Amino acid sequence: MGSAVERTDKHVREYLIYRGFTGTLKQLDSDIKADKEKGFRVDKIIDQLQQLVQSCDLPGLKEYWLYLDRRLFCRLEDVYRPTVNKLRTSLYRYYVINTIQKGNVEKTQEFFQKQALELQAQAEWRDWFVLPFIPAPEQNPAFAPYFSRQWADTFLVSLHNFLSVLFQCVPQPVLLSFDAEVQKMTSLMEENEQQRQMIFALQTESREQKDGDQMVQHKLPLYVQNMDRLGDTELDLVSSQRSSSASTTPSRNFFSTFLPQGKRTPGKAAPVTLGSSPSQTAVGRKETSLSQAKSKDVSHPKEAKASSQSASSEHPSSQSLQTTNPNFRHKRIQEHEKERKELLSRPPLQTSESRGEEVDPPPARSVSEEPADPSSREEVLPVEQPFIKLSQEEYGEHHSSIMHCRVDSSGRRVASLDVDGVVKVWSFNPMMQTKATIMSKSPLLCLEWATKPDRLLLLGSGVGTVRLYDTEAKKNLYEMNINETHPRILSLACSPSGSSFVCCAAALSRSGGADAVPRLPIPVSGQLLLWDTKTVKQQLQFSLEPEPVAINCTAFNHNGNLLVTGAADGVIRLFDMQRYESAMSWRAHDGEVYSVEFSYDENTVFSVGEDGKFIQWNIHRCGVKQSEQVLPQDATGPFVLSGYSGYKQVQVPRGRLFAFDSEGQHVLTCSSAGGLVYRLTGEEPALERVLSLGGHRAPVVTVDWSSAVDCGTCLTASMDGKIKLSTLLAQKS
Template sequence: MGSAVERTDEHVREYLIYRGFTSTLKHLDSDMKADKEKGFRVDKIIDQLQLFIHTFDLNGLKDYWGYLDRRLFCRLEDIYRPTVSKLRTSLFRYYVVYTVQLKNLEKTQEFFQRQAQELQGKPEWRDWFILPFMPAPEQNPLFSPYFSRQWSDTFLVSLHNFLSVLFQCMPQPVLLSFDSEVQRTTCLQEENDQLRHMLFSLQGEAKLKKQEEMVHHKLPPYVQNMDRLGDTELDLVTSQRNPALTTTPSRNFFSTFLPQARRVPGKMPRGLPGSSPTQASLGRKDTAANQPKDPVAASKEPRPVCSAGGTSEPQAGFTSHPRQRRHQDHEKERKELFSKPQNQMPEKRGESGDPEPHLEGGTTSSDLIDPPPPSQTQVSGEGQRGTGVLGVEQPFIKLSQEEYGEHHSSIMHCRVDCSGRRVASLDVDGVIKVWSFNPIMQTKATIMSKSPLLSLEWATKPDRLLLLGSGVGTVRLYDTDAKKNLYEMAIDETHQRILSLACSPSGTSFVCSAAAHAGPGRSGSVTETVPRLPNPLSVSGQLLLWDTKTVKQQLQFSLEPGPVAINCTAFNHNGNLLVTGAADGVIRLFDMQRYDCAMSWRAHDGEVYSVEFSYDENTVFSIGEDGKFIQWNIHRCGVKQSENSLPQDATGPFVLSGYSGYKQVQVPRGRLFAFDSEGQHVLTCSNNGGLIYRLNSTSDSGLEKVLPLGGHKAPVVTVDWCSAMDCGTCLTASMDGKIKLSTLLAQKS
């Protein structure tokens, strides 16, 4: 850490000089000279302490140790206070022993006189007050160990190690991480260069081996040195091998690079009808005069085979009748294709299975003959800036898309904290990654769990805490900065599956949904290979409120008409309302001031997978097992404001096909939809990425697709939308363990 601080100080000084901040630079230099922490250099701190001892400066020694105690040691946990006290005692004993060794009796007596009130009540100093009056204390069995060189060296090494570990464990500012990132980037570049050289060498060896195999097993002797022959010599070798080829068009690639005068007379270039002189100079002259001929049809027509084994091009005046009929049929079909709108042409070509060849600049042969009118030009949603699929202005521009690939199995949950600085993601193997994406994507902590984990939630105050719900009836409170568990709460032995967690915005409590085991194939497992139980009402559940400060259960909510598993929970902005979605398809709205259910209604045919408050908190949105996305009015119980049907890849269960017909089925666990900062757009799941819809649309469906995020090769199972930063950030997590982070820029209308 000391070297990183020193390099950072140099960078800061260089920046101040570059900006011309001379007064700031003078203050920085003066502060650096008076720096008592010595730039976090442990060796310099030890040298300063030894300097005070060697100069018999007791006041300086006490003041410097007091500064270290106020600046560093007081921030440690209580379990390290005895260690700090022992080091302080050893430091003062080291001073006293040094005064005795140099026979400076005056400084020895001064130490005990000035420290008498502080040391006389401590048992470790009780026998040391007779030290000034002993003629040879180094021979006394009580004091002789402290006069040895071994004890002094051991003490200095222990103090050095303690300070080193302390500096390494201190939370570092973002500026200091620049040095480590530079070193990491340099190491990665060196490793990439080594791997690149290794790849090139392996490719070269494979190429040589392949050439040797071709020479010894496939190619005739006269072709072994073909790459060293000239064009004329190559034509000569070819003509000698097969005389019939001199009267037929050559298929040799090297001949296209020859000038026209050097080519064999029998080689006539074939080109497109109606080609320009520029195209004719490139070898695309028409062979059939005054007769249009499509290159696709010509390429698919059979050529009669000569007796010598070559192909013979038929002359223009001797075209057979079947060939003319095929040509006319093809011309008719081509005109029908171009007479239809442009957006229907790819489907027609896909049916015929005959794609048109592309020429230079992306132009097809059909475009040269019959170019489509400008009104039929297709507008791409992603190819043009600010236009959607239908040509309307998009509300967002996708600036970038990054990938977080530290997980090796399907994702269950992926949530951003309330500050928008950190992300917590949980996979089906029980591995949790805490990572940041601003300014760079970096893993902060990795949490491994022996017991299966089913849910997670960020605490609101402080936002560094993470709630983890397991499949064995426990909830852990994890500190992501200190990287350790603070508490582990046993919820209920009969309801061991913690399905959902929601922390109150005040940070004083959280709601926990616990359910009993659902039978074979569903005991805490998220990835299932069996269909869902036909009767989810048979699974018992509880909804509990816990205090985060006292770590005790406050109350248990009443679930009418009976105990049922709660799948999802969400608070409003001030924590006065709580909405839940259950396995019986009922949405319940709880008043958190009276701790009772204010209203409930049947929302979906099947389970409720995900539920959230709207932006104005006058409505509630929900997604259920029936594949419907519904908006409910919370002021009028059970009244729908809108209802939309979503595809199965947006609502689940999610299916990932594997080899040999194996299918991995995952039931929804995390958030299935998320809103932007203004509540006008919603992000949902799909098979290849997130989809953004516009709410309250005037269209018949009520939802208007405005932007597909894409980027995934497996079904997306959970999403989140962070608007805490200047640019909105969409998170989409899929079944292959990949998380895409898409940065959006909102366009103001």
């Protein structure tokens, strides 16, 4: 109860300050200082009684006990009155024994003189009036036990327990009850999370006993290979609640702990879940082939049919699954044939484009926009709108091109960095408001939110330093000197545990500047370092094979056991963060790797490189592609902003070039006029455009997608310093 009172007092003080009630606040502080109940802190009440006893303050001791009696003890039932009287008797005896032990005979005699009328009628005090006249009372058999340390400790513990039980039984006001409910709800949520993980573990164990391991592992340690992950447990539970196909033998994953429910709560179903079982992939291929039939099957129905058959022949596992269940296969064929006939009866939405050309389909219309002709609605809108754009706001406090723009883990604050080195920390709920502005003499090149606590911000500079900034206190906590030979801090990634972060440091370019544009064809030297957040010291330096090269981008998995990096030499490296060594590496792109991210189930890794390709890699098979898509130049950079009189500004990618939604089924990318949302199809083409956010007049250079709240928040930042915040609502299918 004491801790609840202390927290409530803090909230009341905060409320009074917010309302400007300074007079009430002063009176509250005065009353708290004179509070005899000590905020219902039993330990402080015991300390106050002991202080009065040690100072031999008999009037103060009587007055304080009388206050406790009027305030607390009088509320008890009559059956507890003898217990209160025994505690008072023991307290007075504790006082008398203390006066004798200190040799203060005057205080001993004063006690019996002032308390004679009250105590002489009590049988338990009848023998104590001779105590001042006994030469050595501590040796007297009748009084010796009271001079022992054991008796004093027993009395104090009994009094402490009595007061503790009393405070728990006292009726609490609504404010204190609210605090108790919050604490109870928190404990129940934690217990619920533990029980859910136990269920997943038991299901995984039974599944492993039934099914064998059919996934080829590559250079992964045993403690990682033999542990389950999202794809075999949570995704199966979610798919049972969705209108999806029958479940089949699951694939093995290699992650060590289960996915936090608050972070990745499954929601709307998607046609395809990448990295899942072969049956899900086979069904997803058939469904997504219908959307492609709009443009291809109209003019070449036979060729489209033949291509779909050849595509299915590449996956014998899906064919064998369908042949084992003929009823299901026949039903699906009838449904798809019916939908195909409907699509063929409609006019084509767009002409088919040859592979390799940049296709920019018309943006999806907002739900609020009504077509002029109701009959033409289906010709403009896609078959399914996965998102509704609720609103789009603009943050325009920057005066130069944006390099980085990130939302914190709670989804409340945004940190943005421009090419002038100015950092803005701002919030958007309930209204856009700048919380802090950070300016530095040395150029800032990157930023990253800390995970625990999320109020801290890591800032990497171009002079080999990393600062830890408190966004609420608006001050630097400390500054770390990373490396003088590699002064450019290109990327930062904080571990989900919050205990460490990785830092990517690179040497200066040949031109001697902090950042050469465009980048040199020969990658510069670099280092990948691990720093401890608590001790503010470097833990180790990772080995980069075949040569030390500048790392452009980094990403942790959900529990920090794996780290994926993309480097300037086009190589993706996967590190085991429990052994602090490289698990695998492969050549991913022709040119630099600009951005890397783990997939939703973390069985694959997505990357975007200088060659303009968006590729999905299977991390169970080193260097094996799941899918590949060629993106337009305005999605991968270098980004170009042209103006009057031959003005031209070129910017190489720095921040995140793509971001996933909460379920990993849709991806947000850059474009010349705003963010584009694609659906991951799991086949060729790998991306299907579903929504254009728009709103920009300059090329978008970095994006972020936060799903910390119910409505997803998409950030798109452009070269003119404008940041658009689009709120999307996922539609339930």
